[in-house]
Structure formats: C-alpha cells, structure tokens
Amino acid sequence: MAEGKRVEDYPLISLITVNYNQAEVTCDMLESTRQLTYPNFEIIVVDNGSIEDPTDRILDRNFPHVRVIVSPTNLGFSGGNNLGLEYAKGDYIFLLNNDTIVTANLLEKLLEPFRQDATIGVVCPKIRYYDQPEVIQFAGYHPLSEYTGRTWAIGLNEPDKGQYNKPGPTYFAHGAAMMVSRAVLERAGSLDNSFFLYYEELDWSARIRRSGFLIYYQPDALIFHRESMSVGKMNPMKVYYHTRNRLWFMRRNVTGLSLLVFYIYYFSIAIPKALLVHTIRWQPAYLKAIKDAVVWNLTHQPERSLEKPAPVAVAA
Structure with missing residues (x-):
C-alpha cells in the first residue's frame, strides 16, 4: 500500500469464482490469494449445487475477504458467475476459475490498463499451465473465423520465452480469468445464461466490443491454470x-x-x-x-x- 493512502482509496475489486464439487481445488486457489498484495478486494465463492456444501470447509480455513454463496442447483459457468455478480460490490469484477493459482501482484497489474485508457472494458492476464509452468495457454486470442466459428489462443502450448510480452487489445477474453469494469456491466450486461458452459465468454466478448469497449491482454499479470478439472478432458x-x-x-x-x-x-x-x-x-x-x-x-x-x-x- 502506498504511503499515506488508505485501503478505501483503492478501487474495490470483487473476485468471483465458481465451485462445483471441487472444494479442495477451490481452497488451493483461495490459499494462493493470501499472497495478493493489492489492499482492497473481496472474494465471492459461488457453489453451483455441489453434492456437499463447501461453506464450512472454506470458512474454516480463515481465508481473508471470502464470502460463500450457495446455489441449490448447478447454474453453469455463466449462471454461477452471474449469481456472484448480484453480490459483488466492486468497481471492477474479476471472474476467476477455481482451478487457477494467482501471483502476488496480479490485481495491480490487471488494473493498470484501465487507468491508461477509458475505452478498455476487460483485461486478461497471461495464462500458463499449472503442470507445465513455463508453457503458455493464453496470450490473447486470434480473430474468430466467421465461416467456421473457430478461434484459438495466441501462444497456445508454446514455451514462454517472452515472445508475447507486449500488451495490447485482443479479440476475446479468456473465461478462466477476466477483469471487467463496472461500466461494462452497465452498458453490455453480464454473461448470457443460455450458454451454461463454453462459448459464453466469446459471446460476452463480442457483445462488449459491440458496446464500444476494448478487450485487453496484459502480459505483466500472470496466473497458472489447471485446465478442464471440472468437466474432464472429454466426455x-x-x-x-x-x-x-x-x-x-x-x-x-x-x-x-x-x-x-x-x-x-x-x-x-x-x-x-x-x-x-x-x-x-x-x-x-x-x-x-x-x-x-x-x-x-x-x-x-x-x-x-x-x-x-x-x-x-x-x-x-
């Protein structure tokens, strides 16, 4: 914290994560948030109708800033995050997968582009694989082909040698980690519940860009991702x-x-x-x-x- 500044002088960030039958995985992510150096944030854990209510397990670990919201049914990725948004008080909302591990200065680095350009509505970090910590999963997105409905992440499965360390606009946000300004929610709305799972962040990104905002890749911010833990590799x-x-x-x-x-x-x-x-x-x-x-x-x-x-x- 800068000398002379109070916690409330910093914009509040609401970190939202969705849990579904993965209490220990979620707790691993929450454990990593203890190292966050940004002084003003809250964490909202939405349980998506898990077999076992994880509330006690999470709260017994005494994670700071954490609130657990329990849905009686599985609302999907979009619905679970939207439920969390109903409780979020932040000036910025950080949607974060529960199967990720954060780095200490993540929140500060994600905020930087918002302060530099008022047209930026979403900022995403660089994502590397948890099990292969030097290999990139996401460094921005290529444009979508309107003829095949396909896009792919820049840098996917490449060793990180700094080749994607230049920040800048990108076409889509990554669903595993995206910080959104309150202005985006007010103008573009939230995730569409009709998707339930997959493609919802691409649809939201398209809607956000049509609302006049940029989606931005910030390589100075970094998370590690345990990919596909909730639904498996293929089913x-x-x-x-x-x-x-x-x-x-x-x-x-x-x-x-x-x-x-x-x-x-x-x-x-x-x-x-x-x-x-x-x-x-x-x-x-x-x-x-x-x-x-x-x-x-x-x-x-x-x-x-x-x-x-x-x-x-x-x-x-």
Missing part, C-alpha cells in the same frame, strides 16, 4: 455443449453470407466428421450428445444484438 457433456454452443454463438453473432457459409461448413463437414469419428469408436453417448445439441438449436431462437459499437468518451 459427452463437453461434446454436447461445445457442439450446441458453437452453433448458438454463431447464430447470435453472425448474419448474412457469413452465417450461410458457416451453416454449409458446419452441417456438411464439421458435424459429419464428428459423427463418423464417434461411430468408428462406437461412442453412442457422444452421438446422442451431438444429436441433442442440434435439436436444441432447432427449438431455440437467438436474440441478436448486432448494432454498431457505441461511442466511448475518453477521459482527458
């Missing part, structure tokens, strides 16, 4: 939501010829390829997941928000 639920939400995202965010080309690609190449692979391997649960994902889209209509970005006033 029918993951196949279902990836299939369903890729199509749902495109229907919500792309129009015209681009969407037509995507439909042709998706239903003549991507879906048949997946069906063939799971048939050869004889994975009937995966085949059903793909069928259910397509049927869900046939029975749901998106509410698009494709207006041009609103102007953003830049402070002098």
Whole structure:
C-alpha cells in the first residue's frame, strides 16, 4: 500500500469464482490469494449445487475477504458467475476459475490498463499451465473465423520465452480469468445464461466490443491454470455443449453470407466428421450428445444484438 493512502482509496475489486464439487481445488486457489498484495478486494465463492456444501470447509480455513454463496442447483459457468455478480460490490469484477493459482501482484497489474485508457472494458492476464509452468495457454486470442466459428489462443502450448510480452487489445477474453469494469456491466450486461458452459465468454466478448469497449491482454499479470478439472478432458457433456454452443454463438453473432457459409461448413463437414469419428469408436453417448445439441438449436431462437459499437468518451 502506498504511503499515506488508505485501503478505501483503492478501487474495490470483487473476485468471483465458481465451485462445483471441487472444494479442495477451490481452497488451493483461495490459499494462493493470501499472497495478493493489492489492499482492497473481496472474494465471492459461488457453489453451483455441489453434492456437499463447501461453506464450512472454506470458512474454516480463515481465508481473508471470502464470502460463500450457495446455489441449490448447478447454474453453469455463466449462471454461477452471474449469481456472484448480484453480490459483488466492486468497481471492477474479476471472474476467476477455481482451478487457477494467482501471483502476488496480479490485481495491480490487471488494473493498470484501465487507468491508461477509458475505452478498455476487460483485461486478461497471461495464462500458463499449472503442470507445465513455463508453457503458455493464453496470450490473447486470434480473430474468430466467421465461416467456421473457430478461434484459438495466441501462444497456445508454446514455451514462454517472452515472445508475447507486449500488451495490447485482443479479440476475446479468456473465461478462466477476466477483469471487467463496472461500466461494462452497465452498458453490455453480464454473461448470457443460455450458454451454461463454453462459448459464453466469446459471446460476452463480442457483445462488449459491440458496446464500444476494448478487450485487453496484459502480459505483466500472470496466473497458472489447471485446465478442464471440472468437466474432464472429454466426455459427452463437453461434446454436447461445445457442439450446441458453437452453433448458438454463431447464430447470435453472425448474419448474412457469413452465417450461410458457416451453416454449409458446419452441417456438411464439421458435424459429419464428428459423427463418423464417434461411430468408428462406437461412442453412442457422444452421438446422442451431438444429436441433442442440434435439436436444441432447432427449438431455440437467438436474440441478436448486432448494432454498431457505441461511442466511448475518453477521459482527458
């Protein structure tokens, strides 16, 4: 803390994390927050309908600044975070996966870009793998292909040799760690609950950019991520939501010829390829997941928000 400044002189940061049947993993992340040097933050743990209520286990560890909110049902990634937002008091909201480990100056570094540019609405840290701490998972995102509905992280699986240490705007935020200004929530709204799991941060990012904000990559901020601990590397639920939400995202965010080309690609190449692979391997649960994902889209209509970005006033 700077000399002469009080805690309340610093913007309040609300750190929100979602727990689902992973109390010890969540406690590992909370343990790492003890080293945070930023003086003014709160932590909101949302339990997403776990079999065992983790409240006592978390509170018995005497983590500072922590409040536990228990949902009786699993609201998904988007719904769980949105529940946490209802209790967040911060000027900035930091959505953080429970399967991450933070570094000491993380919050200070994430705040820096907001102070430099009023058009910045979201800041994401560099992400490296927990089990391979020198290997990058995320250093920004490439643009999305409007014809395939695909994007990929910059630096993915590359050794970190400083090649992505330049900060700057990026196309999408990473769902594992993203700090959002209160102004974003007021103008662009929160995550869309219809996604439940996967693609929700891409949809939110697209909506945030249409609202006139930049999404920013800050390499001076760093976290470590234990990827896919909550749903596993591959299972029918993951196949279902990836299939369903890729199509749902495109229907919500792309129009015209681009969407037509995507439909042709998706239903003549991507879906048949997946069906063939799971048939050869004889994975009937995966085949059903793909069928259910397509049927869900046939029975749901998106509410698009494709207006041009609103102007953003830049402070002098």
